[in-house]
Amino acid sequence: xxxxxxxxxxxxxxxxxxxxxxxxxxxxxxxxxxxxxxxxxxxxxxxxxxxxxxxxxxxxxxxxxxxxxxxxxxxxxxxxxxxxxxxxxxxxxxxxxxxxxxxxxxxxxxxxxxxxxxxxxxxxxxxxxxxxxxxxxxxxxxxxxxxxxxxxxxxxxxxxxxxxxxxxxxxxxxxxxxxxxxxxxxxxxxxxxxxxxxxxxxxxxxxxxxxxxxxxxxxxxxxxxxxxxxxxxxxxxxxxxxxxxxxxxxxxxxxxxxxxxxxxxxxxxxxxxxxxxxxxxxxxxxxxxxxxxxxxxxxxxxxxxxxxxxxxxxxxxxxxxxxxxxxxxxxxxxxxxxxxxxxxxxxxxxxxxxxxxxxxxxxxxxxxxxxxxxxxxxxxxxxxxxxxxxxxxxxxxxxxxxxxxxxxxxxxxxxxxxxxxxxxxxxxxxxxxxxxxxxxxxxxxxxxxxxxxxxxxxxxxxxxxxxxxxxxxxxxxxxxxxxxxxxxxxxxxxxxxxxxxxxxxxxxxxxxxxxxxxxxxxxxxxxxxxxxxxxxxxxxxxxxxxxxxxxxxxxxxxxxxxxxxxxxxxxxxxxxxxxxxxxxxxxxxxxxxxxxxxxxxxxxxxxxxxxxxxxxxxxxxxxxxxxxxxxxxxxxxxxxxxxxxxxxxxxxxxxxxxxxxxxxxxxxxxxxxxxxxxxxxxxxxxxxxxxxxxxxxxxxxxxxxxxxxxxxxxxxxxx
Ligand code: 3H9
Numbered sequence: 064x065x066x067x068x069x070x071x072x073x074x075x076x077x078x079x080x081x082x083x084x085x086x087x088x089x090x091x092x093x094x095x096x097x098x099x100x101x102x103x104x105x106x107x108x109x110x111x112x113x114x115x116x117x118x119x120x121x122x123x124x125x126x127x128x129x130x131x132x133x134x135x136x137x138x139x140x141x142x143x144x145x146x147x148x149x150x151x152x153x154x155x156x157x158x159x160x161x162x163x164x165x166x167x168x169x170x171x172x173x174x175x176x177x178x179x180x181x182x183x184x185x186x187x188x189x190x191x192x193x194x195x196x197x198x199x200x201x202x203x204x205x206x207x208x209x210x211x212x213x214x215x216x217x218x219x220x221x222x223x224x225x226x227x228x229x230x231x232x233x234x235x236x237x238x239x240x241x242x243x244x245x246x247x248x249x250x251x252x253x254x255x256x257x258x259x260x261x262x263x264x265x266x267x268x269x270x271x272x273x274x275x276x277x278x279x280x281x282x283x284x285x286x287x288x289x290x291x292x293x294x295x296x297x298x299x300x301x302x303x304x305x306x307x308x309x310x311x312x313x314x315x316x317x318x319x320x321x322x323x324x325x326x327x328x329x330x331x332x333x334x335x336x337x338x339x340x341x342x343x344x345x346x347x348x349x350x351x352x353x354x355x356x357x358x359x360x361x362x363x364x365x366x367x368x369x370x371x372x373x374x375x376x377x378x379x380x381x382x383x384x385x386x387x388x389x390x391x392x393x394x395x396x397x398x399x400x401x402x403x404x405x406x407x408x409x410x411x412x413x414x415x416x417x418x419x420x421x422x423x424x425x426x427x428x429x430x431x432x433x434x435x436x437x438x439x440x441x442x443x444x445x446x447x448x449x450x451x452x453x454x455x456x457x458x459x460x461x462x463x464x465x466x467x468x469x470x471x472x473x474x475x476x477x478x479x480x481x482x483x484x485x486x487x488x489x490x491x492x493x494x495x496x497x498x499x500x501x502x503x504x505x506x507x508x509x510x511x512x513x514x515x516x517x518x519x520x521x522x523x524x525x526x527x528x529x530x531x532x533x534x535x536x537x538x539x540x541x542x543x544x545x546x547x548x549x550x551x552x553x554x555x556x557x558x559x560x561x562x563x564x565x566x567x568x569x570x571x572x573x574x575x576x577x578x579x580x581x582x583x584x585x586x587x588x589x590x591x592x593x594x595x596x597x598x599x600x601x602x603x604x605x606x607x608x609x610x611x612x613x614x615x616x617x618x619x620x621x622x623x624x625x626x627x628x629x630x631x632x633x634x635x636x637x638x639x640x641x642x643x644x645x646x647x648x649x650x651x652x653x654x655x656x657x658x659x660x661x662x663x664x665x666x667x668x669x670x671x672x673x674x675x676x677x678x679x680x681x682x683x684x685x686x687x688x689x690x691x692x693x694x695x696x697x698x699x700x701x702x703x704x705x706x707x708x709x710x711x712x713x714x715x716x717x718x719x720x721x722x723x724x725x726x727x728x729x730x731x732x733x734x735x736x737x738x739x740x741x742x743x744x745x746x747x748x749x750x751x752x753x754x755x756x757x758x759x760x761x762x763x764x765x766x767x768x769x770x771x772x773x774x775x776x777x778x779x780x781x782x
Pocket of ligand 1: 083084086122123124125126127138159161162163164166185186189192193194195197335338339
């Protein structure tokens with residue numbers, strides 16, 4: 064049984080028992096209906112308590128049931144039974160009372176909660192609005208502005224705030240059931256009709272226009288491209304403009320439309336994908352068998368932008384950090400950077416003042432490797448240069464205790480080439496953070512051929528501890544994220560070489576839902592950086608780049624970036640790059656004639672006749688080339704599932720969640736079409752290796768294999 068029924072004195076207790084989060088699947092809904100009907104019919108019972116067993120009050124509808132035929136009783140049927148019950152019902156809340164769970168609580172006549180409980184309507188993150196009265200009933204308690212903001216943001220509200228908003232009647236401490244029984248007894252005999260929200264008017268309904276337009280402008284600013292947040296505002300607005308019954312009908316219709324939408328499918332896929340990537344596997348171990356080592360103290364080598372950002376992540380999680388630099392000047396600069404980021408985060412309310420203050424005491428600047436003798440985990444974040452990294456690792460090997468995990472924040476270098484500088488390659492693992500490290504959620508963890516599963520388990524756990532989404536990949540040049548990003552970036556520049564303007568390319572990307580186009584990204588990260596990376600690549604190939612270079616390692620090469628570099632146009636840092644900025648370090652890009660001239664004279668020098676390029680071609684060439692690379696990554700076993708790729712793109716490159724990630728997106732377009740277009744570009748652009756169609760993609764496309772079975776074919780294709 065998913066709901067236990069018991070009577071304690073004069074109180075009926077309905078205990079929801081559906082681990083892990085007491086989701087309101089069919090069994091729970093049926094159990095609640097039976098329980099309420101039984102309590103109403105039991106003359107001994109004078110009031111009712113609904114409570115959750117295990118770690119939480121129901122955390123929402125069962126998402127796995129969405130898209131399947133719905134079965135009575137619905138959540139609203141439960142709700143109506145509760146609200147119209149002849150006996151008062153109390154929701155006793157602990158853990159997370161979310162979505163349908165909060166809707167059930169709002170149908171109850173009273174709500175009490177433990178101090179660490181949270182309430183919220185996270186449906187928006189699944190591409191939905193609350194669908195069992197949440198949009199019509201919350202506003203009757205909290206007023207319109209709070210209801211709109213809570214529902215469009217989906218945020219989890221701490222219980223003291225929820226009490227302030229009027230959602231919770233009483234915060235109790237100690238044993239929740241005991242407190243709930245006492246509360247339920249104390250209200251017996253009192254009239255409770257006025258506790259039914261459906262009879263209440265919406266406070267501030269006369270100012271609905273003003274509140275809705277303020278909420279809508281926030282939504283447009285914060286959730287560009289997403290359908291659900293706008294629908295949330297419209298549905299709450301309806302609570303003030305329609306009768307309760309009409310509002311409920313409106314909510315049901317909007318919920319049904321969204322449920323059928325591609326965005327909701329993609330966002331729900333992303334929800335489960337994010338959890339699926341925690342079930343990692345590697346040769347010799349997996350999340351089931353490996354044991355993470357305790358991490359109580361850490362060190363970061365290098366106080367540059369990445370090192371300082373990483374130190375902030377560790378400090379914010381309450382971990383002590385030694386920050387090591389090679390001289391006093393660099394060390395001081397790193398410490399200042401850490402302090403500035405922490406102060407900025409506290410000012411924006413991202414971390415509390417206490418966390419910021421505590422962090423200051425946990426930061427230990429040092430110039431000596433000797434200080435790292437006892438730390439549990441070190442993250443090296445020096446400049447991306449193999450010799451330098453090897454030198455750091457050989458020093459770490461000499462001083463660090465035997466059990467220490469040694470991590471490298473490299474974005475491209477094979478872990479084996481670094482780990483062989485130590486006598487303990489099994490303890491060496493890649494932890495690739497994305498810039499800015501304190502903000503971007505992806506942590507790409509990389510194992511080399513000799514990395515132990517326990518070292519991997521440690522960094523996967525560390526990722527969770529520091530509030531990142533860790534994804535495990537096998538070592539190769541560029542790993543998963545940057546390897547897929549390479550054709551994506553190369554095609555952007557080839558498109559400009561052939562005739563598109565940087566702003567046309569950026570626009571096509573932003574229209575698709577990327578937060579910022581690739582040329583604005585280049586200006587942000589620095590044209591000098593890509594210039595240097597290109598030279599490193601050439602050096603590794605034993606060659607050099609000149610004005611005439613058209614191929615690098617047999618692959619097409621575009622020298623446009625070099626022309627911008629030669630003119631000192633490094634991007635935002637010099638006030639001009641692909642765009643011009645109002646000042647050095649400025650943020651607002653402006654189309655610039657000098658940039659256009661550089662591009663045009665480059666084309667003339669190379670005899671390229673500019674042609675018109677459509678947004679469709681821009682889109683296909685960037686995204687389909689990256690999808691092709693994604694299939695190679697799967698095929699080679701760099702990762703195991705398309706989910707790992709999609710989550711990497713969502714959290715590493717801000718790929719729009721409402722499209723699910725590049726691999727899920729490919730499945731929605733249809734693999735056959737994607738494959739055909741890749742073959743087409745392979746014919747028209749024969750000098751780009753990234754257009755050679757991958758064999759796994761070909762096989763899946765030809766056999767019309769559904770997305771859910773791709774991973775099975777991946778393992779077979781490797782045998
Ligand atoms: C809704 O309510 C619609 C209504 O308005 C109207 C309906 C008509 N369903 O996250 P965790 C699974 S929409 C099914 O690792 P945590 C999850 O996949 C819903 N399964 O734990 C995972 O499975 P596995 C609105 C669910 O402690 C396991 O539970 N509610 C659901 O880090 C543990 O999850 C939401 O959107 C679900 N609703 O976090 C809440 N929730 O182990 C969504 C979880 O196989 N859930 N699972 O990978 C959450 O935000 C977090 O799970 C929660 C716990 C904060 C509750």
